[in-house]
Amino acid sequence: xxxxxxxxxxxxxxxxxxxxxxxxxxxxxxxxxxxxxxxxxxxxxxxxxxxxxxxxxxxxxxxxxxxxxxxxxxxxxxxxxxxxxxxxxxxxxxxxxxxxxxxxxxxxxxxxxxxxxxxxxxxxxxxxxxxxxxxxxxxxxxxxxxxxxxxxxxxxxxxxxxxxxxxxxxxxxxxxxxxxxxxxxxxxxxxxxxxxxxxxxxxxxxxxxxxxxx
Numbered sequence: 001x002x003x004x005x006x007x008x009x010x011x012x013x014x015x016x017x018x019x020x021x022x023x024x025x026x027x028x029x030x031x032x033x034x035x036x037x038x039x040x041x042x043x044x045x046x047x048x049x050x051x052x053x054x055x056x057x058x059x060x061x062x063x064x065x066x067x068x069x070x071x072x073x074x075x076x077x078x079x080x081x082x083x084x085x086x087x088x089x090x091x092x093x094x095x096x097x098x099x100x101x102x103x104x105x106x107x108x109x110x111x112x113x114x115x116x117x118x119x120x121x122x123x124x125x126x127x128x129x130x131x132x133x134x135x136x137x138x139x140x141x142x143x144x145x146x147x148x149x150x151x152x153x154x155x156x157x158x159x160x161x162x163x164x165x166x167x168x169x170x171x172x173x174x175x176x177x178x179x180x181x182x183x184x185x186x187x188x189x190x191x192x193x194x195x196x197x198x199x200x201x202x203x204x205x206x207x208x209x210x211x212x213x214x
Contacts, residue, residue: 002044002053005109009170011036011059012092016162019084026076026084030067033088034060055095055105062091085162086146093139096132104128106135110181127184131177138173142166 001007011033019029037056044053066087073080080087099105107128111119118124142165149161 002040002042002056003109003112005106007040008055008109010040011056011063012088015063015088016085016166019088026070026081027067029084029088030063030070033063034067037063053108054099054103055108058095058099058105059091062095063088066091082150083147085149086143089139089143089146089166093136093143096136096139100129100132104132106131114185123184123187127180130180134173134176134180138169141169145169 014036015029015033018025018032037059041053041056066084069080070084075081095105110124110128110131114124145161145165147161149158152161
């Protein structure tokens, strides 16, 4: 489970569920998110990707800081507690963004699904950057949406901005993630077929067979 891309969302989902709409439980939400991230690290089975799952490590550090802040302030009606869900989504956006300066954190997951020869390919770097930008935009939008709930302060607003709109954003992000990844795989397959001598022989054999049939 720790190697699957959807697992990257689980700490945030757990944090969002545990963090209450009125700000109660920020520290416990952070503890739950950290426990989830640790469980994902513990269930990592594939070690041939050549890169560690820094995303989970960064999340553990970020949620630890957030949890300590919640415990120290201990104010369920303060700004930090009221905006904990927005901050949790913002942490994801920041991690994706900062990792672009080094190695995109999504690369841990994408490396597990392609040939090792592609890890240094320019197209592989491009698709990892594109996927990162998709999720930076998604979590940035989710953070903005979740910040509006406490500002309006009504139950319908909390439901709409904390759940309905974020789910819609996640749906769109997952769609574009799949589109980007499938386009990359199709381009790779096309290039391998055109470079493969066996493919050329198969095309030549097919052409000759067609001539004989005529």
